Structures are given as structure tokens and as C-alpha cells.
Amino acid sequence: MNIDLIKCHGSGNDFLLIDEMDGRLSFSEEERAKLALSLCNRESELGADGILFVLDSEESDARMRVFNADGSEASMCGNGLRCVARYVCEKLNKDEAVIETMKAHLQVKKQPELFPEIPTYMVEISPVSFQLKDLPLELEQDTLMNQPIHGLSDLAFTALSVPNPHIVSIVECDxxxxxxQKKISEYVNGPNPYFPDGVNVSFVKSLTKGAIYVRTFERGVGFTNACGTAMSASSLVTCLHGLNVKEQTIEVYNNGGKVRCVVHETENGYWIELIGNATYVYRATIQLPDLSEGSFTVSSKDEFEEENAQYAKLGEEAQAFIRQYM
Structure with a gap:
């Protein structure tokens, strides 16, 4: 079997995008997990944080499914959704679309460039819940708002789902x-009494008014250059702490570059605009003799050099800004 794919990234959080919309490709659940384990392996010729499967949707313009590098499926991925937004908008010749995800149908829209010559897209991050049962987090309370988790750490955390589960702590450089963070994250993503399904763990440092730095340990992946839903959740938490302001742009810096977030509050709750790059790295065709085994060879690979070079410049600018405060 031959599979065409695009290596892409949002804020350095990288993925392999596979198009199933034309019906030529179709995978079982077991095959999707095995593909993720095989193709995302960093010791292979490809390597990525996950696979983005783009499918037809009965109600929206397209459907996104995300499989992490460990073979597990994520309910949502903000950085991946930006890549899918670009792919679907360009495929359908649109500037905006609606993408079906596991738990919601989300608006996506092309935006003015975040940095010269970098394709930029806004994606809707919702629904947001602070109910611990929605993560789930097993504590004798309904919510966790800027409180330590007894027996885990003295650091204060806020727990929320967006809709995948996050705990966010506002911290200092030390x-x-x-x-x-490594110790806490590895513990709550292994056998533990708090998070039966694991959780994304973010440490957030306020840099200046309207600018934050976010470092995330992503469930099913580990430390990543960036996690889109974590940056969105972290932006919301800083607004709740009074460090930033709802309805105003927040510059969110990470090890992969930066994005912009805007936190909105409506009568139905919160939602967040996540605005950032959707960069293509290369197109490739792989050959899989047997899907069940997962072994593959790369038969062709064509680089997108100009976009990669421009994103490197954005990354350098972002790191220079972070160093002023860290």
C-alpha cells in the first residue's frame, strides 16, 4: 500500500497529515494506532508527535482524528487543528471552514500572517469545562481552582478540559x-490515584502584560515544543488570575515559537481563539507492505524549504524575547 502524507507543524508541534477524504484510504482503529506507533517513531525516517487523519464529515467541511505517538487517540489538538484547517481550506478553496472533532464542530479561519510569509490560521478551542468529572480528576470536590493537589505537589493548579484534560500552574523561572514538572507529569500519566486517563501538565510564566511563556508535558507524547490546547487553557487561566484580560490578544511563547490567544466569555461559558502558524515541512509517499506490521519505506520526499526557513526566523525572534525575561 502507498500512502501520501504531509509533514506539518503548528508551533513546532509536528504531525503527519493523511487525507482520507477521497475514500482511497481507510483504516481500522487498530491500524490507526499501529501507524502512529510506527510512523511517529523518532528513530524512523519520519517521526512526529502524532498523525492527523482528515476525513469526510456529514455535518461539517471535514473531520479530524488525532492519534498520538504512543497510539492513543486525542479528543482535540489545537496545533494539529490549525494544520488541518489550512489543508481543508486550501483543498476546498475557502478562507474559513468548520471541522468536526471528537467532541465539537469547530470554526477555523485563515488570518493575516503572524510573521511574513507564514500561513496563519485561527481555530476555535471549545468546549471549556472546569468540572473535575470531565477530565476526569478524582478528588472529593467539583472543581480545582488555583489549589494544590494534596499528595502530589505544593504547587497550585487549575484543572480544566478544553475538551482534553489539563492542569495549569502559574510559576516562576526556578x-x-x-x-x-517532569516528575509530576510522569507520575500523573502513569498509574496514579488522581487521573485515570492521564492529563496534560503546563507550567506558565507571566513575561509582561499580554505575554506569557508556556511549557507543556503532553499526555501520550511527553514534553513538546508546544501544545495548542495547553496554550489556550493557560491563556484562560491567566485571565482568571488577573494577569491578562479577556477579549484582548495574549502573545503566548513556547519552545517552538509563539501563537496568539484571545479568551472570550459568553452566556454559555468560555471559548478561546488560537491563532498561529500552519507550516508544511515536506510531502512524502511511503510504502507499507503490511499494515498490520507497521514497517514502511519512504519512496519520495519533497521539502517545503521557504516556509521552514521563515518559521525558523519566527522561532529565533520568539526565543530572543523569552530570554529577556527568563
Whole structure:
């Protein structure tokens, strides 16, 4: 079997995008998991944080399914959704679309460039819930708002789903540079009494008014250059702490570059605009002799050099800004 794919990234969070909209390709659930384990392996010729499967949708312009590098399926991925937004909008010759995800149908829209010559898209991050049962987080309370989790850490966390589960802590530089995030994250994503399904863990440092730095340990992946839903959740939490303001742009810096977030509050709750790059790295065709085994060879690979070069410049600018405050 031959599979055409695009290596892409949002804020350095990289994916392999596979189009199933034309019906030529179709995978079972077991095959999707095995493909993710095989193709995303960093020791292989490809390697990625996950696979974005783009399918037809009965109610929206397209449907996105996300499989992490460990073979698990994610309910949502903000950085991946931007890549899918670009792919679907360009495929359908539109500037905006609606993408079906596991738990919601989300608006996506082409935006003015975040940086010269970098395709930029806004994606809707919702629904948002602070109910612990929606993560789930097993504590004898309904919500966790800027509180320590007894027996886990002295750091204060806010728990929320967007809709995948996150815990967010506002910290100082010493906490980010320590190994405490690694210890906490590995514990809550292994056998533990709090999070039966694991959780994304973010440490957030306020840089200036309207600018934050976010470092995330992503469930099913580990430390990533960036996690879109984590940056969105972190932006919301900083607004709740009074560090930033709803309805105003927040510049969110990460190890992969930066995005912009805008937190909105309506009578139905919160939702977040996540605005950032959707960069293509290369097109490739792979050959899989047997899907069940997962072994593959890359038969062709064509680079998108100009976009990669421009994103590198954005990354350099972002890192220079972070160094002023970290």
C-alpha cells in the first residue's frame, strides 16, 4: 500500500497529515494506532508527535482524528487543528471552514500572517469545562481552582478540559528550570490515584502584560515544543488570575515559537481563539507492505524549504524575547 502524507507543524508541534477524504484510504482503529506507533517513531525516517487523519464529515467541511505517538487517540489538538484547517481550506478553496472533532464542530479561519510569509490560521478551542468529572480528576470536590493537589505537589493548579484534560500552574523561572514538572507529569500519566486517563501538565510564566511563556508535558507524547490546547487553557487561566484580560490578544511563547490567544466569555461559558502558524515541512509517499506490521519505506520526499526557513526566523525572534525575561 502507498500512502501520501504531509509533514506539518503548528508551533513546532509536528504531525503527519493523511487525507482520507477521497475514500482511497481507510483504516481500522487498530491500524490507526499501529501507524502512529510506527510512523511517529523518532528513530524512523519520519517521526512526529502524532498523525492527523482528515476525513469526510456529514455535518461539517471535514473531520479530524488525532492519534498520538504512543497510539492513543486525542479528543482535540489545537496545533494539529490549525494544520488541518489550512489543508481543508486550501483543498476546498475557502478562507474559513468548520471541522468536526471528537467532541465539537469547530470554526477555523485563515488570518493575516503572524510573521511574513507564514500561513496563519485561527481555530476555535471549545468546549471549556472546569468540572473535575470531565477530565476526569478524582478528588472529593467539583472543581480545582488555583489549589494544590494534596499528595502530589505544593504547587497550585487549575484543572480544566478544553475538551482534553489539563492542569495549569502559574510559576516562576526556578520552577520551570527545575525537574518538578517532569516528575509530576510522569507520575500523573502513569498509574496514579488522581487521573485515570492521564492529563496534560503546563507550567506558565507571566513575561509582561499580554505575554506569557508556556511549557507543556503532553499526555501520550511527553514534553513538546508546544501544545495548542495547553496554550489556550493557560491563556484562560491567566485571565482568571488577573494577569491578562479577556477579549484582548495574549502573545503566548513556547519552545517552538509563539501563537496568539484571545479568551472570550459568553452566556454559555468560555471559548478561546488560537491563532498561529500552519507550516508544511515536506510531502512524502511511503510504502507499507503490511499494515498490520507497521514497517514502511519512504519512496519520495519533497521539502517545503521557504516556509521552514521563515518559521525558523519566527522561532529565533520568539526565543530572543523569552530570554529577556527568563
Amino acid at each position: 520552577d520551570i528550570q527545575s525537574d518538578s
